[in-house]
Amino acid sequence: MSNKIPIAGDQILRVGPVNPAVAHVLDDEFNARVLPLAEQRQKFLNEVGDQIRIAVCSGKIGVDSELMQALPNLEAIINFGVGYDATDVAQAQERGIPMSNTPDVLTDCVADTALGLYLNTLRRLSDAERFVRAGSWAAGENFKLTTRASGRKVGILGLGRIGQAIASRLLGFGCEIHYHSRAPKNSSGFAYHASAVELAEATDVLIVAAAGGPETAGLVDAEVLKAVGPDGFIINIARGSVIDEPALIKALQRGVIAGAGLDVFAHEPHIPAGLLELDNVVLLPHLGSGTVETRADMASLTLANLRSYLADRTLVTPI
Incomplete structure (x- = not known):
């Protein structure tokens, strides 16, 4: 699939729980798809996996090896968080899939x-x-x-x-x-x-x-x-x-x-x-960046990366 073709909202996939502000925009503005729980996941991927072009995830639940393989036309991974070790970075690099994260703000x-x-x-x-x-x-x-x-x-x-x-x-x-x-x-x-x-x-x-x-x-x-x-x-x-x-x-x-x-x-x-x-x-319960102000900044940067990729296939903070 050519990355010059406009990306529709239903070609964006939310993977796992993400920041509420990010989830709200994905739902209301883009009507993005949401990866189902395990029992419905394989059926969902069999039906629409080849349609997904962007994945939005968190640092805790990324795009792992199995999921990435089920998304053959994936073009970009937008990560909420500075860490991205939950994602199969090696496979993303092999396939030329760019990734973004949210450095500095946290x-x-x-x-x-x-x-x-x-x-x-x-x-x-x-x-x-x-x-x-x-x-x-x-x-x-x-x-x-x-x-x-x-x-x-x-x-x-x-x-x-x-x-x-x-x-x-x-x-x-x-x-x-x-x-x-x-x-x-x-x-x-x-x-x-x-x-x-x-x-x-x-x-x-x-x-x-x-x-x-x-x-x-x-x-x-x-x-x-x-x-x-x-x-x-x-x-x-x-x-x-x-x-x-x-x-x-x-x-x-x-x-x-x-x-x-x-x-x-x-x-x-x-x-x-x-x-x-x-x-x-x-x-402590993994609260390193857990302040109202920082999470708002992280959400803003996540969405800025998404909108930038949709507009011209660039990322504001590429990894």
Whole structure:
């Protein structure tokens, strides 16, 4: 199918739940199709799969290998979110299907979340609040001492937009910033380490800000966790897949590391019982970009990418 032929609304497919504002426009303005639930999906794809030219999805539920294969005339994938590891990127590249995401607009809120997790994990603020609510303070008990958050050596695994925003916030706390990325970023002025293990060994806190996907799956493994050390902490606001979750649970249970702050998990929204049972880990429901303002900006950029592709086959923020 030539991409010069105008694209009709029913040639746009919404994949899974997306932001309500995006869903509203897809429904009301375009009358886009919606991918059915599993039991009706194959019949739907058999009937109209070859008609779909644009897929609109979220970072959590992308266009996976099987779905992409069922859409032979797919021309573009519009992704709500900065992460796109739920989509079969390799197949999209092989077929020449361009993709867009929503970078920059969520950087500050995700970095703010990382800083909140950093403070909460080291100073055990959530634990302290529960201590007060339980009446323990009023009963004369003293809350246990925690770990100083300022002036620490912090390693950032993945010094992209979000990683750099986290670093700039931590500088305000007098922290010394180290990092590991696929390549050194000499202009950053921070100390570069050649591997995740070396980074963990050199720092007190390891903050995971690397992109998800096959290349980084299990990057933080048992060896890295051992290098974090019994007085060290790990914070993850990237993707749950970047950390070997069973290894992390063992490390927390056995005191291999002091604690963790997690906003993301391997099989969201399901969190292993091993994590839920521990009191040296702070757990958040993947709320990194979850503010009214940022989600509105993300929705606006998602729709701008869609309208741009419909108008002239270009994307505002191509990946």
